[in-house]
Amino acid sequence: MQSTRSMLRGTRLAGSASAAAAALCLLAGGGTAYAYWATTGTGTGAAAAATMHAVTVDAFVAGDSNRTRLVPGGTADVILRTSNPNAFAVQLYSVAPNGAVTADPAHAGCTTTGVSFAAPAAPLAPAVTIPANSSLLVTLPGTASMSAQSQSACQGATFKVPVTVEARR
Secondary structure, three states, X not given: OHHHHHHHHHHHHHHHHHHHHHHHHHHHHHHHHHHHHHOOOOOOOOOOOOOOOOOEEXXXXXXXXXXXXXXXXXXXXXXXXXXXXXXXXXXXXXXXXOOOOEEOHHHOOOOOOOEEEOOOOXXXXXXXXXXXXXXXXXXXXXXXXXXXXXXHHHXXXXXXXXXXXXXXX
């Protein structure tokens, strides 16, 4: 019987050692898991914002035309050729008057044009998006008007309406 007891004791010791080793592994593994989730660090980063190039308004080119005509006492559309030199699309946010309206050089006698520009409310509605690296004709319906004081020499003239545009990304 002594040998059986010795065997049982040996088994218990081996079982106790295995349980202790398992507990030690769990504690070590749990400590590693806690360290993994509880670790903090510091550092620095950097980013640079791209520079937005100015959106421009250009004079009409061959093929551009207005579908409405301006007559004394009436209104007509103003058409802008906008150019976006950026590598991303921009939204045309607002258009504001920027100087006196003048007639084309072929109508030199048209010194009192009687033409005015009524800027549309900002932001423009419907929204106007100018694609990246492109130009777009933008129609502003009924924003030009001509008073009855316009000179007869203004008949058939094309008017230059100086504006400032605001574009946003």
